[in-house]
Amino acid sequence: MSKLRTGEIHVPVLARVEGEGALDIRIRDGQIDRLHLRIFEPPRLFEKLLEGRSDQDVIDSVARICGICPVAYQITAVAAIELIFNFTPTPWVQAMRRVMYCGEWIQSHSLHIHLLAAPDFLGFNSAPAMAQKFPLEVRRGLRLQSIGNDIIRTFGGRSIHPVGVRAGGFFHAPNSAAIATLRQKIHDSLDEARDLIAWVATLPIPEDDQNFISVSLRQDGQYPIEGGRIVSDAGLDIAAEDYEQHFRELQVPYSTALHALLDEQPYLVGPLARINNNYDCLPAELRGLIAATGIQFPSRNMFHSMAARAIEIYFAMSEALRLTENYEISPEPYVEPTLRAGIGYGCTEAPRGILWHRYALDEQGHALEARIVPPTSQNQARMEEDLKASLTRFGLDQPDDALRLRGEMVIRNYDPCISCATHFLDFRAERQ
């Protein structure tokens, strides 16, 4: 309006995200002149802690990187380790790992939608506050979240840092009665998951189309979860072991998390990127449901991430049902692999996007070296880019509080997991 704005805006502690971060914006002459998504969560140096540890210790340790997606870490690690052991798990094990992973998607996505993100769109500052006005919706979300937890618990004993995964399979196979109960529960909630898609589609989201590269896995005609090739909508199509040739991590002074670039460009990983790249792999029934919402994929509106999560919840529930149909307890929940030395890679679709691991093991299966690239650090550069664009479009002359809230909303929409993002610092690279 009158004079072009100059000033600073700070969000000292980001609420409703996992981990600790802040947002600093400097505006000069009506333009964002500096924008830092400042992550100050202290690093926990996991890659170093893993050195010298047994393969099982690695699997149990990496879960501790993140309380919200421990399954993603464990299944990525076990994939890399089994690759080194030159071991292919039985079809039963492969199927059940996918089921367990579905549990994590359901849990993490429901938690994000209801407890972290949705309050933004409806003008509340927390889910319990939102539950006063939207009791049915919040309760439905909590129930879906608990289904995800139940699935993980069935295979891992507990839903946070589960204890069931090992090289060669699972420590223990759930019995048929446990699976039957679980299936019943999932089945009973399918309608709720369907309603959730419709409800999320009605939330008032900003129209905010942007240009970005979507990166995800592509898994042999299945919707990608626990493996596949790394692809982008800009033509990338590589195997997990070639990740380092295309992606580069760099450190920025204001953040304890690394930024990742694909061929020097920011890129997006996560549910929206997944659907954008794999819409054709969703079951026809689900594509029908999506069509009914009026949302079109691929989508350029970052705020469609929420709808993508709701869609993936429904997908993960039907997938878990499909994979446990005619379930029979495996007499061999694991096969003991032969320990071998070597280097192995794993890449899976964590709820927040691709998670990449590389390990070098010695002959006894002890880790010599580990490298882990979590989804949130991959999204960091994209988030900053998005923040600049969204806030500018929103209007930098808006009041501070409104800008602050919009900034937080943009960040939360990525469901950043700062705990994940900061546990890695590649000192070796740093020192070079």
Added chain:
Amino acid sequence: MNNPFMPHEAEVIARHEETADLFSIQLRLTDPVIQSQYRFAPGQFNMLYLPGMGEVPVSIVSDPDDIHIIDHTIRKVGSVTNNLGRLQVGDRLGLRGPYGRGWPVVEAEGTDLVIVTGGLGCAPSVSLIDYVLRCQARYGHVHIIQGVKHSNDFIWHARYDLWRQYPNVEVWLTADAGDALWPWHIGPVTQFFDQLDIDPQRTSVMMCGPEGMMKAVVQDMRQRAVPDKRIWFSMERNVQCAVGSCGRCQLGAKFVCKDGPVFNYDELAPYWGHKGA
């Protein structure tokens, strides 16, 4: 079948702050039938219950003949006792009891009595003294010896003054440490024993208090040739069920909750004085 673990509702009908961490409460069972059947003997205890917190064993200090009243004096030491201390008149709690074998008031008839209490040990002995003094004809001389850690811990002045007025009753008071105004003795309870005029063969000793104090008294009394079977003490162990089921209060072959809490030395001799028994 009766559920022996289930409390009955009781109401606080009076409460009294004795010292900063000691209080007394008077309780009444709210069910008139249960209240009318409730009888206890000196030295028995009740289990007091606060919902969500748990149960604690507490001795009954009131007069066994006063059948409408159940008095407890409690030291606030932990979570349940602290919360019992917050109860107000009219508040409800759970109560079951009475449990255990109390003082040997029948076996001790015809003998002189030495009643030694240390610290809050006086709680279980108050009802004993009340009882003995009311039936004084059945007993000989009564020596009441009370030891406290510090003179400030001494409560029940009035009660002691009252007891002192009875014929054939002597009251001896001492503190491990005391301030200038403390009119009584300083030192352990055993310091008085030389002055006691007792015939060991015709004397019953009853005591309660810290195990260290009781050990000293037992040793002294045995040296004076008081028979092992006439040296009695009230023991404390972890009592959870109070009916001899949970096994927590075992002391050698005894269950403190049902074989005690009052034992004579003869019964516990094999275990007496061994750490961890």
Added chain:
Amino acid sequence: MNNALSKPRVAVHKFSSCDGCQLAFLNLGERLLVLAETVDILHFAEAGPIDEDAMVDIAFIEGSVSTSRDAERLKRIRENSRYVITIGACATSGGIQALRNMHDSGEWLAGIYAQPGYLDLLPESSPIARIIKVDLELWGCPVNGEQVLAVTRALLVGHMPHVDQNAVCMECKRQNVVCVMVTQGKPCMGPVTQTGCGAICPKMQRDCYACFGPAIQANVSALGAHFAASGMSAREIAQRLLFINNQAEPFLNSGMQWQSQAAPDSTTSPGIKR
């Protein structure tokens, strides 16, 4: 605390952690809403409310102390809170990240301080109780949500509850779980690990790795000796003891002893200071 006029006030603070223990609240489902009605949650960044300096009845703390500002923040929390309860291994024993405490700070941290000014990381990850008085410690990586809820419920009626710190073995037997050590010779830490998890590892027929910290009666040296007798190397025993709760006393002492006996390994570098 249970005053009809004002609801009990609760805060959940986060330090260095994976956020998993806070999920004990966020995974409560329906009961989260009941809790939110029973108490005023004044600070809980992950759930929404932010008021770090609020005066509260109960402050739950997740995470370990690992930056220079943490101590200061903790002291304020202590001053503002009636009860301070740690939740989880990080807050209670420094967590898995405290493995760095045993490493040569020169070797590990030089990389970080090569970029001074923007990285604030202490050479050690410490439990909360090293800095402030803690009223109750809940172990576990992660804590057991039911245990957190039970403690919260008890505190709300003014009762400081007793937490069962006996061995996982007791829980195995109560749940009729077959012992993996006796039937399969697995190096289970259950006999020296405190219960609370529901014995989920033995229930899955795997050996416990002590994520709930030492049992109150833990005889760690006897278990270590038994492991050694059944063929484990000193290095394996050390790694068994020095894992999620590596800073917890009996594990640390015994673990360092085994570590010092471990043969220097040419192929791997456990990197632990001798």
Added chain:
Amino acid sequence: MNRQRFLPRERFQSLIDQLKAAGYDVVGPQVRDHAIVFDALTKVEQLPIGITDEQAPGRYRLEKSESRRCFDWATGAQAIKPMTFVARETLWQSERLPGGGISFHDTLTETRPVAIIGVRACDLAALSIHDHHFMRGAHPDPQYSQRRQSLFLIAVHCMRSAATCFCTATGDGPQARSGYDLVLSELDTGFILEAHTGRGLDIVLQMETEAVTAEQTEQADAGILRAARQQHRTLPAGPLQEKLVSAVEHPHWQTLNDRCLSCGNCTAVCPTCFCQTHVDEISLDGQQASHVRQWESCFNPDHSHIHGIVIRSERSHRYRQWLTHKFGTWEEQFGRSGCVGCGRCITWCPVGIDVTGELAVLCKRNEP
């Protein structure tokens, strides 16, 4: 009629079927997680057919044999204790009433009649001790009594002992002598059934059985004798109460302080241990509370906790409590030793401490 009848192996299922028909839920031994445990039984095939156990201090392994026998193993991970003295249960509940009152409710619910197949002599002896403890005192335990009274017990005579068994030393086995409805002697070709109660006889009469031959009786007797002869562990000559109580300051307790994990496994597998802890659980709104009891062990410091003190603060005290109570002071409490010779505490001790060996050392000094 003769109370003994022969049931050919092919018709063993008819026993399970008859019990079901008589309205019982049937429970029997089966292999789970590398051990033999009791669980719901519907088919003979679920039984541990051709499975034997190899037991040693701190060690339990199952092995397959050529035999078709179902009970060719000695003792499983637990006796039937978890079915009578259950590991965790609510004793009663309370509720805050509007106006401040408190109401208390019982939690007893109907139990279904249960028939347990495969109870051993040692387990029956232990059960009889528990009956004494839980049902015959001044305050019978309603929960225990109800479950106990709904049991129909089918014992098996042991024809094989594990290396850890010593029931001959306690006089409780290998032959089951009392406390059951039916008893089985397992032969290669089938089972000799013997009813000891009217309802046991009713079951036998419903089945198609054969007369028992003298040769079959001989085989059964020989089997029991063989089991007895296989045992090599012994106990010091009893009674032991005095010997153990006077060994209270024996230096050997200190060596146990170093070896014992204090984990409580021995007490938890012992079929006669009865210790419990009672805890209160409260609802989120503070209005309802449940009073719960669960298994406890004298190896836990909590067991002897009183305000500010743990009476048995050292491991040696706690080991001493276990051994002295089980083999000594039990005699005064129950008129017999608390040990029935099942050997479980030896097998299931993770570090393999052997009570018979420890007792030998502790009682030696006091032997004349």
